[in-house]
Amino acid sequence: MDGVPPIPQQRNHPDAARSQSGTGIAPDAPAPEPAPVPAPEPPGDAGAPGSPAPSDNRFAVLGPVRAWRGAEALPSGSPQQRALLAVLLLRDGRTATAPELIDAIWGEDPPQQALATIRTYASRLRKVLEPGLLVSDAGGYAIRLRHQEALDLGIARSLAADAEKARAAGDRALARTLLARALEMWDGEPLAGVPGPHADTERTRLSEWRLQLLETRLDLDLEVGQHAEAVSELTALTAAHPLQERLRELLMLALYRSGRQAEALAVYADTRRLLADELGVDPRPELSALQQRILNADAELARAEDPAPTAAPVLVRPAQLPATVPDFTGRAPFVAELGEILAGADGQVMAVSALAGIGGVGKTTLAVHVAHAAKPHFPDGQLYVDLQGTEPRPALPEAVLGSFLRALGTPDSSIPDSPADRAALYRSILDGRRVLVLLDNARDAAQVRPLLPGTAGCAALVTSRVRMSGLAGAHLVDLDVMSPEEALQLFTRIVGAERVGAERQAALDVVGACGFLPLAIRIAASRLAARRTWTVSVLAAKLADERRRLDELQAGDLAVKATFELGYGQLEPAQQRAFRLLGLADGPDVSLAAAAAVLDLP
Numbered sequence: 001m002d003g004v005p006p007i008p009q010q011r012n013h014p015d016a017a018r019s020q021s022g023t024g025i026a027p028d029a030p031a032p033e034p035a036p037v038p039a040p041e042p043p044g045d046a047g048a049p050g051s052p053a054p055s056d057n058r059f060a061v062l063g064p065v066r067a068w069r070g071a072e073a074l075p076s077g078s079p080q081q082r083a084l085l086a087v088l089l090l091r092d093g094r095t096a097t098a099p100e101l102i103d104a105i106w107g108e109d110p111p112q113q114a115l116a117t118i119r120t121y122a123s124r125l126r127k128v129l130e131p132g133l134l135v136s137d138a139g140g141y142a143i144r145l146r147h148q149e150a151l152d153l154g155i156a157r158s159l160a161a162d163a164e165k166a167r168a169a170g171d172r173a174l175a176r177t178l179l180a181r182a183l184e185m186w187d188g189e190p191l192a193g194v195p196g197p198h199a200d201t202e203r204t205r206l207s208e209w210r211l212q213l214l215e216t217r218l219d220l221d222l223e224v225g226q227h228a229e230a231v232s233e234l235t236a237l238t239a240a241h242p243l244q245e246r247l248r249e250l251l252m253l254a255l256y257r258s259g260r261q262a263e264a265l266a267v268y269a270d271t272r273r274l275l276a277d278e279l280g281v282d283p284r285p286e287l288s289a290l291q292q293r294i295l296n297a298d299a300e301l302a303r304a305e306d307p308a309p310t311a312a313p314v315l316v317r318p319a320q321l322p323a324t325v326p327d328f329t330g331r332a333p334f335v336a337e338l339g340e341i342l343a344g345a346d347g348q349v350m351a352v353s354a355l356a357g358i359g360g361v362g363k364t365t366l367a368v369h370v371a372h373a374a375k376p377h378f379p380d381g382q383l384y385v386d387l388q389g390t391e392p393r394p395a396l397p398e399a400v401l402g403s404f405l406r407a408l409g410t411p412d413s414s415i416p417d418s419p420a421d422r423a424a425l426y427r428s429i430l431d432g433r434r435v436l437v438l439l440d441n442a443r444d445a446a447q448v449r450p451l452l453p454g455t456a457g458c459a460a461l462v463t464s465r466v467r468m469s470g471l472a473g474a475h476l477v478d479l480d481v482m483s484p485e486e487a488l489q490l491f492t493r494i495v496g497a498e499r500v501g502a503e504r505q506a507a508l509d510v511v512g513a514c515g516f517l518p519l520a521i522r523i524a525a526s527r528l529a530a531r532r533t534w535t536v537s538v539l540a541a542k543l544a545d546e547r548r549r550l551d552e553l554q555a556g557d558l559a560v561k562a563t564f565e566l567g568y569g570q571l572e573p574a575q576q577r578a579f580r581l582l583g584l585a586d587g588p589d590v591s592l593a594a595a596a597a598v599l600d601l602p
Contacts, residue, residue, distance in 0.1 A: 057069055057074070057129055057130050057133060057150060058149075058150045058151070058152075059085075059089055059145075059150060059151045059152070060151075060152045060187065061086055061089055061090065061151065061152065061153055061190060061191055061202075061206075062152045062153055062156065062185050062186045062187060062190050062206065062210075063152075063186060063187025063188045063189070063190065063192055063323070064187070064188070064192045064193060064323060065082040065083075065085055065086050065089075065191060065192075065194055066323065067085070067128070067129070069130070073323075073326065074128045074129070075128060075326065077121065077124055077125070078121075078529050078530065079193060079194060079195050079526060079529065079530050080105055080106075080117070080121065080195065080196075080530060081121040081124060081125065082193075082194050083104070083105045083194045083195055083196045083198070083199055084101060084105060084118060084121045084122065084125070084141075085125060085143075086191055086194050086198070086199060086202070087100075087101060087104045087105070087198055088134070088141060088142060088143040089143055089145075089151055089153075090153070090202055091142065091143075093142055093143070093144040093145065094142060095137045095138050095140045095141065095142040096140050096141055096142065097138070097139055097140040098115055098118065098139060098140060100140070101118050101140070101141070102114045102115070102118065103197070103198075104196055104197065104198030104199075105118075105195070105196045105198070106196060107196065107197040111532060111533065113532075117532070118141075122134065122136075122141055129143075133145070152185045152187075153185070153206075155182075155185055156182045156183075156185040156186075156213075159178045159179070159181050159182035159185075160178075160179065160182045160213060162178050163175045163176075163178035163179045163182065163216075166178060167220070172220050172223055172224055173224070175220055176217060176220045176221065176224070179213055179216060179217040179220070180217060180406075182213055183210065183213055183214060183217065186210055187322065187323065188322070189203065189207070190202065190203050190206035190207060190210075191203045191206070193526075193558075195530060211241065211244070214237070215244075215246055215247065215250070218230050218233065218234060218237075218247075218250050219250060221412070222250060222253055222254060222257070225257075226412045226413070227253070227254040227255075227257040227258050228254075228258045228417055229402060229412050229415060230250070230254045231251070231254045231255060231258060231260075232396065232398070232399040232402065233399070234247060234250055234251040234254055235251065236393075236399070238251055238267075239393065242274055243274070243275070243278065243279070245271065245275075245283060245284050245286075245287055248267055248268075248271045248287065249286060249287050249290055251264075251267055252264040252265075252267050252268060252287075252290055252291070252294065253290065253301070255267065256294050256301065256302065257301075257302055261294060261297075264294055265291065265294060265295070268283070268287065268290075268291045268294075271283055271287065316381070316407070316408060316409040317379075317380055317381040318381040318382065318383055318407040318408060318435075319381060319382055320381075320382060320383050320384040320385075320407060321368060321371050321372060321375075321382045321384050321438060322364075322368050322384060323368075324365075324368050324369045324372045325365055325368075325369075327490065327493040327494055328365065328369045329482075329486060329489050329490040329493055330482055330483070330485075330486030330489060330490065331362070331366050331369075331486070334366060334370075334477060334479070335366070335369065335370055335373070337477070338353055338366075338370045338461070338477070339370055339373055339374060341353055341459075341475055342370065342371075342374040342377060342378075342436070342459050342461075343374065343377050345377065345378075345434070345457060345458065345459040350452065350453055350454055350455065350456065350458055350459065350460070350473075351458075351459035351460070351475070352452060352459070352460045352462065352471060352473060352474040352475065353459075353460075353461050353462070353474065353475040353476075353477060354461075354462040354463075354464065354467075354468035354471055354474045354475070354476050354477065355367055355461070355462065355463045355464070355477045355479055356463075356464055356465065356466060356467040356468065356476065356477070356478055356479065357465070357478065357479035357480065358465065358517075358567070359390070359465060359519075359563035359564060359566060359567050360517050360518065360519030360520060360560060360563045360564075361479050361480065361481060361517060361518060361519075362479065362482075362518035362519070363463040363464075363479055364440050364441070364463055365518065366479065367438055367440065367461045367463050368438070370461065371384075371436055371438050371461055374436060374459075375436070377434070377436075378434045378435055378436040378458075378459070379434060380433040380434045380435045381407075381408070381433075381435050381436075382435065382436045382437075382438065383404050383407060383408075383435060383436070383437045383438065384437075384438045384440065385400050385403065385404070385438075385439060385440065385451075386440045386441050387400070387439055387440060387441050387442045387443065387447055387448075388441060389441045389442045389443030389444070389447065389464060389465070390441060390443075390465065390566040390567065390570065391566075392569075394443045394447060395447075397419060397423075397447060397450040397451055398418075398419035398422055398450075400451055401419065401422040401423055401426050401450065401451065402415055402422060404426060404437075404451070405422065405425060405426060405429070408426075408429050408430075410425070410429065419450065423450045423451075426451075426453075427453060427454050427455060430453045430454075430455050430458055431455045432455070432457070433455075433457065433458070434457040434458060435453060435457075435458050436458070436459050436460075436461070437451065437452070437453060437458065437459070437460045437461070438460075438461045439451055439460060439461070439462045439463070440463050441463060441464065442462050442463065442464040442468070443464070443466075444464075444466060444468075444470070445468050445469075445470030445471045446470075448460075448462055448468065448471060449471070462474070465567060481515060481516040481517050481518070482516045482517075482518055482521070483516070484508070484511065484512070484516060486516075487511035487514070487516040487518075487521055488500075488507060488508060488511055490518065490521050490522070490525070491507055491510065491511050491521050491524070491525045492507070494522065494525035494526060494529055495507075495525050495528050495529050495536070496529070499528075499535075499536060500536065502536075503535060503536035503537055506535070506536040506537040506539075506540040507536050507540075509540040509543075509544070510524055510536065510539055510540045510543060511524075513540070513543035513544065513549060514543070514553070517560070519558065519560060519563060520553050520560045522558070523553050523554060523555045523558050523559070523560065524539060524543065524552075524553060526555045526558075527539065527552075527555050530555075550564075578599055581598050581599060582595060582598060582599075584598070585598065
């Protein structure tokens with residue numbers, strides 16, 4: 001595909017040798033493997049040459065780093081162990097030496113026992129992977145996959161290459177389908193939560209490649225006349241990547257071909273101001289030329305290629321649920337309660353459960369866990385969307401409906417333009433089917449209503465920071481922080497029973513300082529798990545300083561402060577002032593009289 005190169009290989013670091021005991025990595029004895037189960041069918045014809053065998057492992061790096069044997073998720077260990085797995089998976093079977101691995105995982109500040117730690121991680125991985133997959137070679141390690149389809153990145157590369165061939169052959173419809181399948185390989189941020197300089201570099205590289213694939217697919221959309229459908233997606237993308245001129249060029253063209261000439265010209269004016277303010281440059285010549293052609297009402301500009309022939313909708317079974325966390329802890333009453341409601345959806349008008357709670361309390365984690373457990377009750381598929389309710393621009397219901405309709409097999413040419421028509425088609429397609437819809441991070445009931453299936457046998461799970469009392473017939477669940485026992489259990493599962501058992505009181509101090517908030521506990525525990533030289537008491541001391549506590553509660557892209565700021569930013573100025581003043585009070589509760597006095601209100 002033009003402008004869509006394959007992911008480059010990881011650079012070698014010949015000068016990264018460390019002063020360690022020994023010069024290489026000693027081989028480990030492979031452990032016996034459990035009986036394998038079939039792996040998912042790769043893209044292409046079943047049983048084609050090069051397809052993975054049932055005994056093969058499969059891996060994911062285009063999201064959290066994960067491993068499976070068939071449908072069984074395999075433990076991937078601590079963040080550093082996942083970093084080792086990621087390095088080896090991204091080297092395409094080439095050996096990584098000890099200095100390269102140390103440099104990739106820890107950078108300029110490796111621990112004293114880095115080499116021994118890598119040996120330990122490799123030994124643990126070898127025990128869960130199939131025999132012969134992780135090999136010791138030339139003083140280092142390598143993972144040698146038998147098929148590129150065993151890695152989600154390999155599947156994405158193959159699909160992108162096939163799309164390039166299809167486009168060169170003039171089959172734009174096939175190229176668009178293949179690119180869409182390649183983009184579906186991403187499950188959030190690549191290498192999510194994996195530490196180290198290598199992961200940072202590859203995360204950026206993989207995210208940029210995804211954006212290139214997305215640009216190419218949108219370009220194909222416009223080539224076949226799907227300009228109206230592309231406007232919503234391009235609007236969101238330009239907001240997320242404001243300096244990407246190619247995206248703005250595509251948005252201008254999509255708007256112009258949708259009869260929105262003034263808006264197309266406004267995009268150019270906004271781009272020109274932004275580039276001047278941010279970079280001190282003018283738009284590139286292609287963008288300026290497009291503006292002139294729009295001003296001149298160029299007849300050639302308005303003409304798209306003949307759209308692809310309309311195909312009858314093909315009902316497919318979407319499986320869009322995010323991965324559940326392997327260390328899910330507690331919430332047993334809620335899991336049982338919600339599971340019972342979802343299990344009884346068949347025969348009802350519709351089952352709707354809405355989970356409400358503050359940021360970081362674990363609403364999404366609980367909802368995803370319950371949804372996975374309920375999958376057998378919804379054999380026709382599961383839909384998922386992050387409605388971005390805490391963002392300045394939440395997801396528009398009509399854009400979400402378009403995405404859901406595509407996931408259910410509706411071709412772009414059959415998706416109506418009006419929100420009401422999209423909602424009607426969505427409900428019609430779901431009629432007689434049993435589908436679970438997970439609407440995550442909703443702003444309000446008005447955003448949710450058009451997305452509810454409304455037919456017997458279907459169910460919806462909704463999470464939000466506000467109570468969805470406006471959803472008629474919804475089962476409302478208010479989620480609070482964990483109990484001290486649950487909080488300690490979660491902390492222990494991440495850090496390890498041995499370290500926590502030796503300092504139980506310090507561990508209780510840590511989860512108490514975290515306010516028993518699951519997000520805060522997960523961040524604190526992940527930081528401790530990544531630092532073998534820290535004791536639990538060291539972490540407890542760092543969290544004891546209330547003025548620095550929020551600064552300590554961040555790890556990678558997770559931060560308690562950021563979660564709070566999203567909610568704080570949605571308050572009115574008077575509410576923000578009240579929040580700050582009430583935060584000065586000691587203790588967990590503030591009486592009405594005390595609050596009135598602090599706020600100087602009756």
